[in-house]
Amino acid sequence: MGEEAVHFSVVDAKDCKQSAFEVGDKTYVICRSDDDLKTSAVKIHDKLTQTWLSPTILGEQPLLTKSQSVIPVSDEKILVIEKGVPLNESIWFLEIDTPFVKQQRKIKETEVVSWSKGVIGVGQKPVVISGPSGVGKGTLIAKLMKDYPSKFGFSVSHTTRSPREKEIDGVHYHFTERIKIEKDISEGKFLEFAHVHGNVYGTSIEAVESVTDEGKRCILDIDVQGARSVRASSLEAIFIFVCPPSFEELEKRLRARGTETEEQIQKRLRNAQAELDQSNEPGLFHHLLVNDDLETCYENLKKLLSLDDDQEDSDDFFNKEDKETASYSIVSKTDSEILLQSETNEGKNGAIHLLALDLSSLSGGAPGRTRGLKIGSVNSF
Ligand SMILES: Nc1ncnc2c1ncn2[C@@H]1O[C@H](COP(=O)(O)OP(=O)(O)OP(=O)(O)O)[C@@H](O)[C@H]1O
Numbered sequence: 001m002g003e004e005a006v007h008f009s010v011v012d013a014k015d016c017k018q019s020a021f022e023v024g025d026k027t028y029v030i031c032r033s034d035d036d037l038k039t040s041a042v043k044i045h046d047k048l049t050q051t052w053l054s055p056t057i058l059g060e061q062p063l064l065t066k067s068q069s070v071i072p073v074s075d076e077k078i079l080v081i082e083k084g085v086p087l088n089e090s091i092w093f094l095e096i097d098t099p100f101v102k103q104q105r106k107i108k109e110t111e112v113v114s115w116s117k118g119v120i121g122v123g124q125k126p127v128v129i130s131g132p133s134g135v136g137k138g139t140l141i142a143k144l145m146k147d148y149p150s151k152f153g154f155s156v157s158h159t160t161r162s163p164r165e166k167e168i169d170g171v172h173y174h175f176t177e178r179i180k181i182e183k184d185i186s187e188g189k190f191l192e193f194a195h196v197h198g199n200v201y202g203t204s205i206e207a208v209e210s211v212t213d214e215g216k217r218c219i220l221d222i223d224v225q226g227a228r229s230v231r232a233s234s235l236e237a238i239f240i241f242v243c244p245p246s247f248e249e250l251e252k253r254l255r256a257r258g259t260e261t262e263e264q265i266q267k268r269l270r271n272a273q274a275e276l277d278q279s280n281e282p283g284l285f286h287h288l289l290v291n292d293d294l295e296t297c298y299e300n301l302k303k304l305l306s307l308d309d310d311q312e313d314s315d316d317f318f319n320k321e322d323k324e325t326a327s328y329s330i331v332s333k334t335d336s337e338i339l340l341q342s343e344t345n346e347g348k349n350g351a352i353h354l355l356a357l358d359l360s361s362l363s364g365g366a367p368g369r370t371r372g373l374k375i376g377s378v379n380s381f
C-alpha cells in the first residue's frame, strides 16, 4: 500500500473553526461556527491571483458536528467526515470541480462548489421510461407501482402545465409556475428539464434521491430530451423506450384519453414522430418495448427489470453495532483507497477497527449524492 500524507489543518479563527486544504492552485477553507452548526461557509484562495473568492454553495449542507476529518480525494472532490455520528451519516464530499460544478459555474458565471452526501451501497439503478405521449408509459408505471409498492417509487416531476381532472399536486406532478421552476433550475436543483409540448417539465434531484434514500428503485417518466440529459449526467440508470404498435393506434389512444384539446393532440403527435425517430439512436436507450397488448408489454417490462444485474447493497460490510455507534476519522490515503479508523470501537483483542473506502466507487448518484460507496474492513475487498 503506497503512502500519501493526509494533508489538512484545522485553525481556530476568532469565531469560527476552519479546515483548510490545497488542491492545485487553490486553497479551500471550510469555516463553521461552534454556535451555529447548521451552516458552513466556504472560501477559496486563488494562489495565482492572490484573491479570495466566496463561491455559490449548492447542495444540501452536511449536518455539522463539532469536528471533522478532511482530505482531498481528487482534483474534483474533497472528502469531509463529520465526527461523532454514525458512518452512514458522516460521509460528505465538497465537489470543487466535478462535471456538475463545471456546468453550474458556466451557467452562473461565478465560482461554484457543491455539497454531496456520500451514500454507502449501490441500491438498484433508477429506471427511465420514455416514449411518445399516449403510448401508455403512465399506465405501465401505475401497474408497477400498484403491484410492487415497496420496491418501486415514482420520481414526481415538476411541470408548468395545468393539472388534469384527477391529478393531485405532489403525487402525479408538482404543479408549478414557470418563474419558480426557472429559478430552481438556475440554482442547480434539477437533474434534467425540457420544454415539452409547450410546457416546462423537469426532474428535481430531490425527486430521484428521496425515492432512492427510501431504499426503493426510482422510476422516471420523462421525454426523450430528458432521457438524453440524464444519460449525460452522473446518474447511472436503465433507459427504456416504449413504442406504439402503430402511429394510428397512438393517435387513437391519445384521443380516447380525452385529456387534450385537438390543437394539443396535433402538437403531441408531431412530437411523437420526432421521439420515435430517436428511439434507435445508438447509446441512448438500453431497451425498446412495444406496447400493443398491455398485459404482454407489462410482463416484458417486468422481465427486463428482474433481469437487471443489480449488486447487493454493500451496507452488509457493517455490523449493526457499527452502524449505530461508530464514528470514524481519516488515517491515510493511497491512489486506490482511504483508510478510516474507528474512534469509538475497538475490535476484539483491543485491535483498532480500520475501514477502507474504495476510491473507484465514488460515482453513480445524481448531483448532490455520491452513491455506491464501497467500504469494507481492511483486507475484506
Ligand atoms: N396497450 C394498450 N392498449 C390500449 N390502450 C392503452 C394501452 N396502454 C395504455 N392505453 C391507454 O392509452 C391512453 C394513454 O396512456 P397513458 O396515459 O398511460 O400514456 P402516456 O404514455 O403516459 O402519455 P403521456 O406521455 O401523455 O403522459 C390511456 O387512456 C390508457 O388507458
Ligand SMILES: Nc1nc2c(ncn2[C@@H]2O[C@H](COP(=O)(O)O)[C@@H](O)[C@H]2O)c(=O)[nH]1
Pocket (backbone or CB within 6 Å): 130, 131, 132, 133, 137, 157, 158, 161, 192, 193, 194, 196, 197, 201, 202, 203, 221, 222, 223, 224, 225, 226, 227
Ligand atoms: N423531460 C421531462 N419530461 C417529462 C417529465 N415529466 C413528464 N415528462 C414527459 O412529458 C410528456 C407529457 O406528459 P403529460 O403528463 O403532460 O402527458 C411525457 O412524454 C412525459 O414523459 C420530466 O420531469 N422531464
